[in-house]
Amino acid sequence: MVTSATRGARPRSAARSQPDYRFDFCGGHVAIDFTNTIGDRGLEPEEHFNTFGDIVAWAEARGLVTRSAAAALRKQAESEPDAASRAHRRAVELREALYRVLDAAAGKRRPLPADLAVLNGHVAATFEGASLSPSGPRFTLDTPHRAGLDDVLRTVVRAAVDLLTSDGIEHIGRCADDSCAWLFLDTTRSRTRRWCDMKSCGNRNKVRRFRLGTED
Numbered sequence: 179m180v181t182s183a184t185r186g187a188r189p190r191s192a193a194r195s196q197p198d199y200r201f202d203f204c205g206g207h208v209a210i211d212f213t214n215t216i217g218d219r220g221l222e223p224e225e226h227f228n229t230f231g232d233i234v235a236w237a238e239a240r241g242l243v244t245r246s247a248a249a250a251l252r253k254q255a256e257s258e259p260d261a262a263s264r265a266h267r268r269a270v271e272l273r274e275a276l277y278r279v280l281d282a283a284a285g286k287r288r289p290l291p292a293d294l295a296v297l298n299g300h301v302a303a304t305f306e307g308a309s310l311s312p313s314g315p316r317f318t319l320d321t322p323h324r325a326g327l328d329d330v331l332r333t334v335v336r337a338a339v340d341l342l343t344s345d346g347i348e349h350i351g352r353c354a355d356d357s358c359a360w361l362f363l364d365t366t367r368s369r370t371r372r373w374c375d376m377k378s379c380g381n382r383n384k385v386r387r388f389r390l391g392t393e394d
Contacts, residue, residue, distance in 0.1 A: 179204065179358050179378050181217025181224050191262040192255035194235050195228035201239050204375040206363040209338035210350070211240060213277035213361055214374070220359035230255045230262040230327070233269050237330040247329075254327060265327035272300055272331055276338055280361050283342070284350040297338070303328075304335040355379040 179202055205211040215236060217224035227233055231252060238248040255262035275296035282289040310317040321336070341347060341363075351364045353374040360374040373379045 179214070179217060179353070179360050179374050181226065190256070191230045191259050191266065192234075192252045193229060193231045195232055196226060199226060201226070201236050202375070203240060205361055206365060207337065207341055207346070208240065208242065209276060209334055209341050210280060210361045210363055212236075212334045213273055213280060215273065218357055219277075220355075221357035227266070227270055227273065230266040230269075233266065233330060237333075242330060242333050251327065251329070258327075261327055265331075268328065269331055271296060272334070276334075277361070279342070280338075280350055281352060281359075283347050284352045284361060297335075300331060300335045301339060304332045304339075353379050 181199070181202070201211075202214065203211045205214045215226045215232075217226065227236070234243070234248050234251045234255070237243045238245065243251065255265075275293040278293045279289040279297055282293075305319075305321055308319055308321045311320050321332070324332070341350075346363060349364045349369065351362050351371055353360045353362065354372040355374075358374060358379050360379075362371065362374050364371040
């Protein structure tokens with residue numbers, strides 16, 4: 179999706195870099211929406227994770243953390259700016275590796291070993307100390323709750339593992355607008371979804387085809 183943001187001086191690590199920007203969740207899955215935080219990936223990438231505060235804002239908007247939990251994360255980032263900067267770098271590294279792994283799945287390709295290594299590093303950290311607990315006739319996999327600046331990433335990693343180890347991996351698609359390159363989970367009955375969002379990329383390409391005289 180083509181996005182727009184207000185540019186300006188780089189804010190503190192706990193603050194939002196683009197207060198007026200509204201995150202888009204057309205990907206249909208937490209892990210995919212996490213990767214769709216760069217506009218125009220295939221053309222001139224527009225970064226929306228410029229600070230740790232941006233990541234917290236995304237998580238709050240996506241419903242991964244409560245307002246109070248987001249406030250606590252921002253407060254911790256304010257008091258530990260160096261740690262927040264490191265957490266921000268880890269998040270961006272994970273996002274880019276995860277995008278390439280999911281994009282490879284969308285194209286029926288094997289992921290690059292380097293990208294898988296980054297993702298697996300987060301998987302190992304996320305599920306360290308995990309255990310099975312009875313839950314009715316089945317079991318649940320419980321992971322220790324570790325409050326801290328990486329808490330959002332652990333939620334994303336758990337979602338990514340669920341997606342990559344389920345039939346959902348067969349339904350990951352990439353926007354047909356090459357300048358966009360966002361991913362989505364195709365839940366249509368016919369499995370023919372082409373655009374991340376018909377109202378943006380779909381309509382823009384429809385107008386483009388009309389102007390070129392190729393509209394069906």
